[in-house]
Amino acid sequence: MEGSGTPNGYELVEDEARLVELVAEASTAPRYALDTEFHREQTYFPRVGLVQLAWGERVILLDPLTTSLEPLIALLDSPAIAIMHAPDQDLEILRQVVGRVPARLMDTQTAAGFCGLRSASLRDLLARFLDIDVAKGDRLTDWLRRPLQPEQLAYAAADVRHLTPLWAALQARLEASGRLEWCEEECERLRLRQSAARRPEDAWLRVRELRRLPRRSQPLAIAVAAWRERRAAQLDIPVRYVLSDLALAAVVQSAPDSVAALAAVRGVDGRAMSGSAGKGLLEAIAQARRSPPRVPRKPKGPDRSHLQPVVALVSAWLSQVARDDDLDPALVATRADLTSFLDGEPDARLAGGWRYERYGSRVEELLTGNAAVALEPDGKLRLEKRSGRPL
Numbered sequence: 001m002e003g004s005g006t007p008n009g010y011e012l013v014e015d016e017a018r019l020v021e022l023v024a025e026a027s028t029a030p031r032y033a034l035d036t037e038f039h040r041e042q043t044y045f046p047r048v049g050l051v052q053l054a055w056g057e058r059v060i061l062l063d064p065l066t067t068s069l070e071p072l073i074a075l076l077d078s079p080a081i082a083i084m085h086a087p088d089q090d091l092e093i094l095r096q097v098v099g100r101v102p103a104r105l106m107d108t109q110t111a112a113g114f115c116g117l118r119s120a121s122l123r124d125l126l127a128r129f130l131d132i133d134v135a136k137g138d139r140l141t142d143w144l145r146r147p148l149q150p151e152q153l154a155y156a157a158a159d160v161r162h163l164t165p166l167w168a169a170l171q172a173r174l175e176a177s178g179r180l181e182w183c184e185e186e187c188e189r190l191r192l193r194q195s196a197a198r199r200p201e202d203a204w205l206r207v208r209e210l211r212r213l214p215r216r217s218q219p220l221a222i223a224v225a226a227w228r229e230r231r232a233a234q235l236d237i238p239v240r241y242v243l244s245d246l247a248l249a250a251v252v253q254s255a256p257d258s259v260a261a262l263a264a265v266r267g268v269d270g271r272a273m274s275g276s277a278g279k280g281l282l283e284a285i286a287q288a289r290r291s292p293p294r295v296p297r298k299p300k301g302p303d304r305s306h307l308q309p310v311v312a313l314v315s316a317w318l319s320q321v322a323r324d325d326d327l328d329p330a331l332v333a334t335r336a337d338l339t340s341f342l343d344g345e346p347d348a349r350l351a352g353g354w355r356y357e358r359y360g361s362r363v364e365e366l367l368t369g370n371a372a373v374a375l376e377p378d379g380k381l382r383l384e385k386r387s388g389r390p391l
Helices: 016-026 072-076 088-098 108-113 122-130 150-161 163-177 180-193 200-206 215-235 245-254 259-263 276-290 305-324 335-342 353-367
Strands: 011-013 031-039 047-055 058-062 081-084 105-107 371-375 381-385
Touching: 011 016, 016 047, 016 058, 016 072, 031 088, 031 150, 031 163, 047 150, 047 163, 058 150, 072 088, 081 163, 088 180, 105 108, 105 180, 108 122, 108 163, 108 180, 122 163, 150 163, 163 180, 180 353, 200 215, 215 245, 215 276, 259 276, 305 335, 305 353, 305 371, 305 381, 335 353, 353 371, 353 381
Parallel strands: 011 058, 031 081, 081 105
Antiparallel strands: 031 047, 047 058, 371 381
16 A cells, blocks of 8 residues: 555555545545546446545545445535536446435536636646646556556546645635635536436437427437436446437337337347347337327426527627636536527526526526627627617
8 A cells, every 4th residue: 555655645545444544534624636537438337447535635546446435425425525627427426336426516627617717627727727737647548457557546646636726726716706606506506417317218318319309209209218228227338339329319200110110220230129129129119109208398488489590699699708707608608508598498507596697687688678789890799788779
């Protein structure tokens, strides 16, 4: 084992009793850095190769292939704040492995977005805020092969070693700009989004070809995509190995009722669908015909679908204002966020919190005819009170 006082500056933990001791210590710290290394290229569920923790002067590397990660639950449930960078997949892994995500979370990439930096990498942020140059990692490294090499362990340790000082620097910038509360709200939104398991019935929403289908085809899209999701989870293989997105859409459109008809669908591997897979898919199709899944309808406010032609213009204005405000435009609103807002969906991101106060309320002024978008001589767009005087 490597102690924090050694030249390498990390401790490799391969013993559960030692992990319990360290978790008890970390749980008393105000904050801790957290990261994971994993693979999921050939599997449905991510396979964890290493978990990294850092607090105070300690850097801990946990080997999940030799010890249970269950003791981490006490740390994740503690009042200590987890500092992470772009943690979506890490949170998914924690939820899968130990059934928890941190009770409190701050994301340095989100924080950087509130400082005007777009999708900033950890390496770039460390160079910008702490003047620290860390080596680039090898994207092809195998985190599941043992023994892990010294250079792998050093890279993994570097991923968490400077996270808490980086957060301190970002926090100071956010406090100075009055945006710390915005960042906290956004990080909690991120934490809650990853705290619940994904439902197979929602899988169709992640497939663009299925989202574009007419409403009459959506019940079958729900059923077929849910079958693919469950099949992939059962076999622990990527969903694309079961059916590609193109084949999925083709199956929904053709709705085959026999193995021969299924094998004739574009993109479907007839050999792969000749056994239990094909039987299961055909049964899912038949069941959807007998009892169509309910297509969820979101409660809506006033119908503003006639305003869709202005999406491009308002989206351009929002991006410009975000940059003027020194914010990552994608953090303010994506085109999909704006469309949801224009559709009157009450849970649209622009409809609540800091986004509505700063931006959504101004878009509403435009929608109600109280404001207009003007083009300045320098090419910038400006939202201004409408005069009502036609040209």
